[in-house]
Amino acid sequence: MLTQVSIRDVVLIEKLDLKFANGLTVFTGETGAGKSILLDSLGLALGDRARAGLVRHGAAQASVSATFEIHESHPAFTLLQEHGVDIAPDEEPLILRRVVSIDGKSRAFISDRAVSSALLKRLGALLVEIQGQHEQITLTDTSLHRDLLDHFRIPTDLLAQVAASYNAYHAAQSAAEMAEAGLKAAREEEAWLRQSVSDLATLAPQEAEEEELVSERTNLQREERQIEAVNAALAELNPRDRRNHSPATALRAASRALSRLAMAESDAASPASPRLAQGQEVIIALEKAEEAVAEVETLLSRLAQESELDTAQLEATEERLFALRATARKHHVSVAELPQFLADLQARLSTLDIGELELARLHQNVRDTRRAFDEAATRLSNARQEAALALKTAIETEFRPLKLERARFEVAIQPLPEAEWSVRGKERISFLIATNPGQTPGPMGKVASGGELSRIMLALKVVLAARSDMTTLVFDEVDAGVGGATAAAIGERLSDIAKNVQVFSVTHSPQIAAKADHHYRIVKNVSKDRTGTMAHRLHPEERREELARMLAGEKVTEAARGAADSLLGQGK
Known part of the structure; x- marks a missing residue:
């Protein structure tokens, strides 16, 4: 149950701490006193949308915390565990807190653990249900009626069986449809498939083959350039045109010419000239140069012999690369995707070859899962028929003290077309009402008035409250549009609900307020040009x-x- 609410700087509330107990608690006060602010504050702590307008004028932020005491088996703890929020069931109390800054940004906390606003809202929905004065209109939404009926009396394990069997049937249908479509497509393109698989199998593309071929081709092309450079160097040193002397020949000729001159001068009787000594140095240099050139020729020749290019390998590499790329372009895939593409085509051929047997098996699975779903859905339909009668009896029993004794409540169960079957079963559920004798029951939104809808909603809450894990119910002016004896009857029903669930009611009805266990008055105070909302326990x-x-x-x-x-x- 909700044990405490602490509000700071929300609209007109500067500081407010309220403690609550079990039973029926009412809030009264003049129109405009701030009762809606109190509900907005609670809603904020429960995860409602944050707005900058909630921050009190002059304050930097607003904050609200709501403290709960709940039993250890409450679904709230399961939700927290699923989201990794480590709060043990014996770690009481459970505190939901929300802080809103003046720019509208908010932070959410659960027992001082920072969480998302979405998680706070999901947790709040498990703890408190706020029934606004206009929310009885949701009773006119037939999409909610099936859930209300199921919540009333349908075993959760039966609902789970129906959902599981439908999912299995739907999955079997999808598998059979996919296999049938694949088989049909395979038949239509069988000739192309077989030719493509044959061509690709002959080509036999390998994983990462393109990268390996590109690398190999690059290496071979590099070797080709190296050999061409060596051969060009050798050609310069040994020109094929004999009219052009090679460097070695020229060096030898120059060396011989200078040697003859040196010999002639050494035979002469005249003393040695300085030029003779210089000539000897040149001859020595020429001989060294000739030896260096000869060594270069030897090294280049050896390199040329060792660097023999495998032109056939280069051609084969380029042809393989071209074949792979041409095939990839033909099938609109990359070269790297060719192996998987071949595997896919082979799988499609396999589907064609063994597809008939597999399709027969899948169709049998569809029949088996359909039968299982039919059986589970039939059990659910029967259970809903029984639950509908029980709900009708329970609701009409509640109608009498709510001054709706002449009204008739019906639960219409209509079979759905197969296309609309779902995990919820095979039928549409809708609640119908007839408020006067002799009137044909019809949709609530067309038959019941606003006040009647409020009482019908209250009757549902009374019937469903004992079967809910909800710890707290909040009714915002459930007495709108009624008065006198009817309001007193509503007060009686709220008091009855409060025997099992903590109930809060914002009311303008003294008949309802008189039934309360706890009574707060909401007042608006104006002092020194400041307006504030306060709550006093009476x-x-x-x-x-x-x-x-x-x-x-x-x-x-x-x-x-x-x-x-x-x-x-007459109250308590």
């Missing part, structure tokens, strides 16, 4: 005065006080 005498105000209006009379005493005497 003691017995204060409560009497508040009921009298609600009965008499602005001027409280003794007669109103006497009427208040009468209501309180």
Whole structure:
């Protein structure tokens, strides 16, 4: 249950701490006093959308925390575990907190663990249900009626069986349809498939083959360029045109010419000239140059012999690369995708070859899963028929004290076409109402008035409350549009619900307020040009005065006080 709400700087509320107990708690006050602010604050802590307008004027941020005490088996703890929020069931209390800054940004916390607003909202929905004064309109939404009926009396394991069997049937249908479509497509392109598989199998593309071929071709082309360079160098050193002397020949000729001159001068009787010494140096240099050139020729020749190019390998590499790329372009895939493409085509051929047997097996699976779904859905339909009668009886029993004793409630169960079958079964559920004798039951939104919808919704809450894990129900002006004895009847039903679930009610009805276990008055105070909303828990005498105000209006009379005493005497 909700044990405490702490509000800071929300609209007109500067600071407000309220503690709550089990039973029925009512909030009363004049129109505009701030009762809606109190509900908005609670909604904020439960994960409702944050708005900058909620921050009190002059404050930097608004914050609201709601404290709960719940039993260890409550689904809230399962939800927290699923989202990795480590809060043990015995770690009480469970505190939901929301902080909203002046720019509208918000932060959410669960027992001081930072969480997303979405998780806070999901958790809040498991703890508190707020029924707004206009939310009875949701009763006119037939898409919700099936869930309400199932929640009333359908075993959860039966619902799970129907969902599982439908999913299995749907999956079997999808598999059979895919196989049938594949088989049909394979038959239509059988000739192309077989030729393509034959061609690709002959080509036999390998994983990463393109990269290997490109690398191999690059290496062979590099070797080709190297050999061409060596041969060009050798050609320069040994020209084929004999009219052009090679460098070695020229060096030898120059060396011989200088040697003859040196010999001639050494035979002469004249003393040696300086040029003779220089000539000897040149001859030595020429001889060294000749030796170097000869060594270069030897090295180049050896390199040329060792660097023999395998032109056939280069051609084969380029042809293989061209064949792979041409085939890839033909089939609109990359070279790297060719092996998988071949495998896919082979699988399609395999589908064609063994498809008939596989398709027969899949169709049998469809029949088997369809039969299982039919059986589970039939059990669910029968259970819903029984639940519909029980719900009709329970709701109409609640109608009598709510002054709807002449109304008839019906649950219409209509078979759905097969195309609309789902995990929820095979039927559409809708609630119908007839508010007057002799009237044909019809859709609630067309038959019931706003006040009648409020009471119908309340009857549903009474019937469903005992079967819910919800810890707290909040009714916002459920008495709208009714008064007198009807309002008193609504108060009785709220009091009955509060025996099993904590109930809060914002009300303008003294008849409902008189049934409360706890009574708060919401007031608006204006002081020093500042307006603030406060909530006061009323003691017995204060409560009497508040009921009298609600009965008499602005001027409280003794007669109103006497009427208040009468209501309180009939209350608890």
